[in-house]
Amino acid sequence: MKRKIILLITLLLLSYGYSNAQYGPVVSFTYDDGSDTWPALFNVFQEYGFPAVVYINALNWWVNGAGYNAVNTLLEMKAAGWEVSNHTYNHDLGVTETNVSQMKSWLDSHEFPNSGFASPNNDWSHSRVNIVKKYSSYYSRATELPGMSQPFDLYHIERINLTNRDNITTIRTMLDSAVANNKWIIFIAHEFGGTYRTPDDTWYQSDSLLRLVLNAVVERGIPVKTVREVINDFFPPDCVIECSRDSMQFPVLPYFEQPENQAEPPVFNTSVWNEYWHNTTWTDPHLIGSPVVYYNTSNDSLQVMKFHRYVLNGQYDVTATILLKNPGGTYRLYYSFDSTNTAQYNVVVNKNSDVSLGPVTVTNGQFALYTQNADVVSGGAGDVGWAFIKLFAKPLLVNIKVFLEGPYNGSGTMTTTLNTQGLIPKYQPFKKAPWNYLGTEARATFPANVVDWVLIELRSDSTTIVSKRAGLLLSDGSVVDVDGSGPVKFKGISNGNYYVVVRHRNHLAIMTSSAIALSSSSPLYDFTIAQSQAYGTDPLVALPGGGFGMIAGDGNNSTIITASDVTPIITNLNNFAYLDADVNMSAIVTAADVTKIISNLNKSTNVP
Structure with a gap:
């Protein structure tokens, strides 16, 4: 029996909430070949x-x-979140099938997949x-741009x-432009060392230069990610249709290409689909x-x-990379997810x-x-191209x-003193022990109602960790994603029942009393209404005026509040x-912090 796909479609605005339209800015640092200076480089990034x-x-x-x-x-770098990738097996032999595939095999065999x-x-x-x-998820080169x-190529x-x-x-100045225009900058160097401001040095990157740039990145709160991480953000693995691939299109088209160092052909054949591969830019971003599949x-x-492919069952948000060969026009593209009506929906580009x-x-x-045609909204007739179709699984x-408890002010809200004093770090603070969370969550500025960062952990049972994400705690107790768009989003995690752990820098961690149902439309789970909402015996503290909160005082992050938590207070008085x-969380360390510890002495977390 012919299998059918059940598609539930609702038209959305172009700025659909889970699209990557507002992605950026972001910075990546890359280094080529291999060098005995890299261990020192690694230490700076650490x-x-x-x-x-x-x-x-x-x-x-x-x-x-x-x-x-x-x-x-290299394995130590990988464990710290670094990407180790392919630069060919033998640098001198260039980009050949053997040279690329051999290096891919070497990387796989050494646990760098x-x-x-x-x-x-x-x-x-x-x-x-x-x-x-055939062997890698992306191809990069130096262009000095x-x-x-967006869209990224x-x-x-x-x-x-x-x-x-x-x-x-x-x-x-370049970083400021990236912030203003949501750009992605990828820096490249080879060896670590030399002297900053050496006019002809295009090989070495000195310690002083790297620190100046890293400090500038931190000042602007720009996320630092690996290239693969950004690519996966925009091209979710196993969920991308490359429209020119024979296995993903029907009818299958032959492609023709622009010869190197020659001008674009003046016109396409408007009576057929044209699958064409450009070599030069005709508008930006290029x-x-x-190849790109065009119709006129x-x-x-x-x-x-x-355009088609196999994907896992689930809910997705669909985006497409659309190119206009003729800049200056506005076009309406018709499409459908149902072969019976190929003009069911449309989008203006x-x-x-x-x-x-x-x-x-x-x-x-x-x-x-399915798609068959496009109309002119303004300007003349033109060629409109489909490059990629991407399915983003709806996040859990x-x-x-x-x-x-620490910043609770007795009126159902928490103080935001750390925020108003400009002390909340732009990058999530859980990379150090005991959390060792390597997430790249970052914000350049914080809304006025942000209290602090928290770390959210999902567990498939009471002890098995599935995933972690840093989020922002608001003054009313809500925990939102770093982009401020709503609840904390976990990508690539299936709907199901999970224990949810909440961690903070100086409060005892808590966990839901049982596994709760989570999906792309999870209902509110309120830890503040009862002790029984959290796992274990008396895991929360009763707050003035009613309600319950996480227990304050674990300043040394040992999972138990003891006299030793007073030591860092004395040191930082x-x-x-x-x-x-x-x-x-008053923004200054005082004797009041000791009082809080004494009130909770010998209490410990119930999280296994």
Whole structure:
């Protein structure tokens, strides 16, 4: 019997809530080849709590050399959240099938899976892309352009040098532009060392230059992520249709391409679909990493095009990367998730962009999008192209309410003193022990009602951790995602029953009394209404005026409140700072923090 896909579609605005339309800014740091200076480089990034990316060659003198212990260093980097990816097996042999595949095998065998790719010698061409895409999730090269705008080009990811010739003033301007325009900047260097402001040094990156740039990034609150992490944010694994792939389109089209160093063809054949591969940009942001499937707005009788792939069952938000070969026009694209009416829905596009096509529920493992034509809204007839269709699984939402005893003010709210004093860090503070959480959550500024960061943990049973995310605690007890859009979002986690753990820097952790049902529309779970809402015996403290909260006083993060929690208070007495010793979160460490500890002496967390 013919299988059917049940699709529940609701038209949404282009700025649909879970789209990546407002993604950015973001910065990545990358290093090529391999060097015995990298351990020192790694130490600097560890100080700041940021990850980076290394693209290595298996035959590099450091990676392959005796006595360097390079693989163990790379594994230590990986454990700290770094990406270790493909730079070909032998740098001197360039981008060949053997050289790329051998390096992929080497990486897999040394426990560095899912590698991306950076071209040696900056080599790039259509034929090389066709090799690399068999083995890597993306293709990057150095172009010296100061940041990328959306939509990102999966097989033409652009990097810019950050070496001792570069001026920090120029870099700061570049970062400001990234903040203003939601750009992604990927810096590249090779070795760590040398002297900042050496005019001709395009190879080394000095300690002083790196710290200047990292400090500038921190000042602006820009998230620092690996390249693979950003790619996965925009191109969710196993949920992307590359519209030009034969296995993902019907009818299957032959493609033609722009020859290197030659101008674009003047016109396409408007009587047929055109699958075309550009080599040059015609508007910004451009897309030259893969062919694009075009139709012309003058033809309403083309054969229906079906873009399709197998995906896991579930709820998704669908976006598409649409390109306009003729800039300046505005077009309405018609599409459907049902073959019986290919013009059921439409979206208006006036520039190269990722556009939201609405939500879909897949129930039998198959997704398909049908399209046949587009109309002119303004301007003349033009060619409109489909590059990628992406299915973003709706995140599982953790919708909870919790009070902290320390800043509770007795009126159903908590104080926001740390926030008003500008002390809350722009990056989540749980990277250190005992939490060791490597998440990249960050904010440049905080809404006025933010109290502090909290760490949310999901468990499949009372002891097995599934995932973690940092969120923001608001003065009314709500916990919201770092983007402020609503409850904390967990991507890639299936709907189901989970224990939810809430952790804070100087309060005893709590956990839901039992596993609760979580989905993309989770109801509120309110820890504040009763002791029985949390796991264990007396896990919460009764608050003045009613309600319950997390117990304050664990300033040394030992999971139990003892006299030793007073020691950091004595050490930091009268200090004005963001400190774990400030258990009442007044922004200054005083004797009142000791009083709070004494009132909760010998209490411990009930979280297993």
